Amino acid sequence: MTHILILGGGFGGIATARRLRELLPSTDQITLIDKRDYFMVGFRKTWMLLGDPLENGKGDLHALTRQGIHFVQGEVTALDPETRSVMVNGERLEGDALVIALGAELAPESVPGFSEYALNVYDPNAITHAAEVLETFQGGNVLVGVFGSPAYKCPPAPYEIAILVKEKLETKGIPINMTVFTPLPSSLPVLGPAGCDLIEERLFENNIRFLAEHHAAQVEPGTVVFKTGERLPFDLLLGVAPHRSPKVVREAGLAGASGWIEVNGRTLETGFPDVYAIGDVTAVMMANGKPIPKAGVFAEGEGLVVAERIAAKLAGRESQAVFEGRGGCFLEVGGGRAVMVQGHFLAEGKPNVILTEASEALMAEKVDFEKKRLLEWFA
Numbered sequence: 001m002t003h004i005l006i007l008g009g010g011f012g013g014i015a016t017a018r019r020l021r022e023l024l025p026s027t028d029q030i031t032l033i034d035k036r037d038y039f040m041v042g043f044r045k046t047w048m049l050l051g052d053p054l055e056n057g058k059g060d061l062h063a064l065t066r067q068g069i070h071f072v073q074g075e076v077t078a079l080d081p082e083t084r085s086v087m088v089n090g091e092r093l094e095g096d097a098l099v100i101a102l103g104a105e106l107a108p109e110s111v112p113g114f115s116e117y118a119l120n121v122y123d124p125n126a127i128t129h130a131a132e133v134l135e136t137f138q139g140g141n142v143l144v145g146v147f148g149s150p151a152y153k154c155p156p157a158p159y160e161i162a163i164l165v166k167e168k169l170e171t172k173g174i175p176i177n178m179t180v181f182t183p184l185p186s187s188l189p190v191l192g193p194a195g196c197d198l199i200e201e202r203l204f205e206n207n208i209r210f211l212a213e214h215h216a217a218q219v220e221p222g223t224v225v226f227k228t229g230e231r232l233p234f235d236l237l238l239g240v241a242p243h244r245s246p247k248v249v250r251e252a253g254l255a256g257a258s259g260w261i262e263v264n265g266r267t268l269e270t271g272f273p274d275v276y277a278i279g280d281v282t283a284v285m286m287a288n289g290k291p292i293p294k295a296g297v298f299a300e301g302e303g304l305v306v307a308e309r310i311a312a313k314l315a316g317r318e319s320q321a322v323f324e325g326r327g328g329c330f331l332e333v334g335g336g337r338a339v340m341v342q343g344h345f346l347a348e349g350k351p352n353v354i355l356t357e358a359s360e361a362l363m364a365e366k367v368d369f370e371k372k373r374l375l376e377w378f379a
Contacts, residue, residue, distance in 0.1 A: 002028040002314060005095030007076055007086065009034030009061045011296035012279035013101035014377055015303030017069045023311035026068060031095070033088055035075040037061050039377070040124065041370045042154045042296050043330065046161055048127045049134065049238075050168055057370055059378040076102070079252040081272040097274040097310045100261065101303065102249060104153055104280040104294060108241040111147050113219030118145070118239035121161060122153065130238070134165065139175045140235030142166070143224060146182040147216050148242025151260070153280055153294045155188055156331035156341055158240055159199060162208050165238065167334045178207070179232065181214040181224075188341060190286075190293060195341075195355045202333055243294075245281055258283040258291065265292075265346060266322040268306050276310075278302035284325070284346075292345050297327040330366040338363040 004020055006013045009032055017032045024030070039059035048054055064071050078087035084098040106123055108114045119130040144162040146152060162180045169176050180203065186196040187203075187210065203210045215227045219239075224232045245255045254270070256262035260283035263269060268276045268284075279299030284292045292298055305323045312319030328342025337360055343353035356362065 003095045004028070004030045004097050004099070004310060005084065005086065005093060006030065006032045006099045006101060007034075007079070008032075008101030008103055008279070008281075009036065009039055009071075010101060010103055010279060010299060012299030012303040013099070014039060014064070015300040016099050016101065016278065016307045017064065018067065018377065019304050019307035020311060021068050023307060024314070028314075029070060030068070031070045031072060031093065032061070032064060033072045033074060033076060033086070033093075034061060035073070037073050041373065043157065043160075043366070044370065045122060045124060045127055045154075046157060046164065046332070048124070049121055049131050049161065050164060051131055051135065054124060054128075057374065059374050063378040076248050079248050079254070081252060081254060081270065081275045084272075084275060096314075098276070099303075099306055099310075100249065100254070100270075100275070100277040100281060101279045101299065102246045102281050104151075104243040105246045106241045107148070107244050108239075110242050110244075111216060111218060114147060114239060114241060117219045117221060118147075118237045118241075120241055121238045122157075122240050133236070134168075137169065137174065137236055139169070140177070141233055142169075142176045142178045142236045142238070143232060143234040144178070144180045144238045144240075145214075145216060145224060146184070146240045148240070149183040149215075151283075151291050151294055152240055152243045154329065155190075155293045155295070156199075156329050158182065159187060159203060160332045161238060162203065163206055163334050164332055166206060166208060177209075179209040179211060181211040181216070181232070183215040184212060186212055190290065190345070190351055190353050191341060191355055192353070195353065198355050199331075206334065243280075249281060256283065260291070265325070267309060268302050268323060274310075274313075276306045278306055284323070286325070286345055286351050287348055288350050292325055293329065295327065295329050297329070298325070298345075301325075301327060330362065330369070332363065332366070333358050336360055336363055338366050 044057040074089035261277040308321035325346025
């Protein structure tokens, strides 16, 4: 009996597991491991911040057992890529193939004062509190800050958060001054200068100040201090904590010079036989030398490719499946409308990425994106 181990129950892990179940004999075992017992779409965090609870967007990972996928809830405490084995819940599990889809780990402690004075809007466990604080906020200076670079999940999200929080507070008649800062040289560099101009113009139209190349050094009570010595005061700080590869990945020696698992961008193979890595834990490089954005749609696409390649190898045939890097991310712009950052991110020469026009149709598509996956994967 063949045993496939999949570490992580996000977009990539679930997509891999479900496609493998379709491709492999029922006698082959597929085990998916995650420390949480639920799945959520990344952009649900923004909706939670605005008051829409997590329960409206959760998928029960235990439901995967009805599809012939063995689910183990537990934290992976050790990982050996040479033997394709892991330790979870005190038990050693070994697979004929191993798929690492453990995502990115938040590191708020790496910025002095972040945990004490910022609301961590990328941590699902902290967003309920953040939503409560936002609900009772009486006005003043609001900062939305990206505290790490170059890679963080859902790259458009900080700008979406700024626009939607401002819209929510102004609708309630609460006066605020909104500023967004990032250490990056522009809002979304993958878009190129013209695309970034469009995003930054939209922020300007919403009376939101945008600050690029602002590297936060620490957070003090009511103030963000930057490496240049500049200080920004705040009454409310919504922070995107620095990201890093999970501890178990780093301890296994899998994190490369980039800090992430470096894979073949087309096949998602690591340097170890029958070990693949997908999603936010990886560094898949674009033609411009930058990593592809960390977004669920790419993890899902990578997972489908890996499933095809594993199944083909087990069947003794050559797989032609490759990851093309096509996809996009939604960015809500208020008024019930959204835009998309979309295109061919792994195009030769340079990424071919555009920012679409805002529309209610794209907002509806974003809502359907979550509903469709919850229904297909967990119903």
